[in-house]
Amino acid sequence: MNVEVIWHDGKTSRAYEASLDFSETGFVRLTAENLSFRYEIKELRSTEPVGKIKPKLYFPDGSSCELSDLSAISAYLPKSSRLFEFIHRCESKFIYAAGVAVLSIGVFYVLIFYAVPEMARQVANQLPPLLEKSLGGELLETLDRIVFEESSLSEDRQANLSSKFLKTIEVMDTTAEYQILFRSSPKMGANALALPSGIIIFTDEIVELAKSDDALIGVLAHEVGHIEHHHSIRHVLQDSVVALLLVTITGDISSISSIGAALPTLMVQLKFSREFEAEADDFAIRYLIQNNISTEPLLELLKSLDAEYSEEDSTVSNYFSSHPATIERIKKLKRR
């Protein structure tokens, strides 16, 4: 059996027209112009097939030849890895590749929306409280430097609210150690924040916006919900895993076109955020109902917080929002 090939001797860049002769069992004879070599077949190495690139055969002396088709002589060659032959079939046959694509989308879906959140929940519950404490402290320092100013609420008002809030928390079934802080923040406006380890910050703006302390109690319960569910840590964990998955997909991080993949990633991260908000809302509602506190003041506060609030439900913008639509949150509050 004779096959025509292009042969490179590995010493120069010259190409030779050569032929392989497999007539002797266990050996191959290569003839190129006036040269002739005899190799043991078990010493030959062929590259694993990738796409439609031409297969190459490497000889023990460092020379190589390129063939247009390996299948004609594959019977004579050492068996290539079954696994990589299967992988190549999956890559190159349309129906296989389509199957792999569907499977991959399924795996990604389950990973992103079920497995990763569940793992993050487990990890967050196991983390030492000390870690959350140092994280919370560091975060507060940063926030104080960049968005917060000293609160302009009177000391009496602060002390009054603080003790009221802490008493409220005492009745709840909580595990963290709580600390209530007040800060002014023209940059943030009316807002309340929960930092890991139990620091809850109210801005002056939200205290002033709230028509009654009961509305603030509702906000407090929402923030306690964030802390009790370890949302900060879970958020960081989930976002990191998703970023890691993104690298797997884009492969080449340095290429500018990869920016395009940032949009789907952002949408996934925003969905995580909305789920955490909904979970904190549920926690607050449960608390308010159990203690016979009306949900009405919280509802009013939510409405005044959302300047663009409308009864219309906008589905598109929902995908790009860090919080559930106000209309959804209000519906949930009203249902109780």
Place this chain on the structure above:
Amino acid sequence: MIESHSPKDFSFTGTATEFFGIWIVNILLTILTLGIYTPWAKVRTNRYFYGHTHVAGFNFDYLASPITILKGYLIAVALFIIYIVVSTFAPGSEIIFFLLLMIALPFIVVRAMAFRLRNTAYRNLRFRFYGKYGQAAGIYLGLGILIPLTLGLIFPYFVYRTNKFLIANAGYGKSRFSLQSGAGAFYKIYLIALGILIGAGIVVAVVMMPVMMQMQAAIEQANQSGVELDPEAMGAAMAGMPVLIYFLMLLLYFGVFIYLRTAIANLVWNNVTLDGGHKFESSLKLGRMAWIIFSNIIVIALSLGLMIPWSRVRMVRYRMETLNLIPGGDLDAFIAAKAEEESAFGEEMGDVFDMDIGGIG
């Protein structure tokens, strides 16, 4: 053998559908093996792109062994975990890691280039990299530190020296590459980029200022005549202005970035010589590059990433379409250099610590 010395076109013969299969299988196996398949995925991807890149009748080969890459990869991951753990429990140690990384950076650049080139072959001859740690440290650290000190004035010179370092130390067989361009051409490119930025700034100011002033005048007139203006519409118009300007600026920076990449790629390729006689010709067009990159980003975003293979094939195909080899002699006359093993450690360090170390590709 007599060979004509007419220009030889580079060409890329891969297709998006063909690469899609490789890409999607790589992703699935990487996820299912918790990342252990990464080196195999990398080798298969590189073999695909190299194998479909042809010039003067032959294609390129990527010869790296996945096992070698896996070893480097594991070391890099271990170092990364040490970094995470130590910096979590000993705050402030980041600065030490940063300094260590700075010292290691030239080493990583040299090793990554050596590994990549040594595992690239054409006509069964390997490429090589002869750069040394000392030279790399002088450029990446020595010149690098001077960039902020000179307010960026030596940045074009820095880019010139890094390109020169990477190219002048590269070889094919026994032959060496060299970069004929001087620093001046790099300064010219950066000056043009600066000119575009300043020019666009002036245009924005000239176009926007009258619009702003007219708006202001209209508001005053309305106030005087007692017409009630819808405050919401006013607010939207006022808020819209900075958003529009911000968006235009972003587009501008993006355009300048693409200009720099295109112009530098052309400059470098057009001044590379191999063995003194063989030359290259790169004719990337700014408009085409911008269009390809911009539409790639949009298509990737809309397809949730599924069109990434299409976008990569499209980019590489254009780059190869615009690249020519102008032989200065017999292409059959290159001779092999002596072989030496290089570990993949440097290259994987670069990947895990997320640095673009660049290359002549």
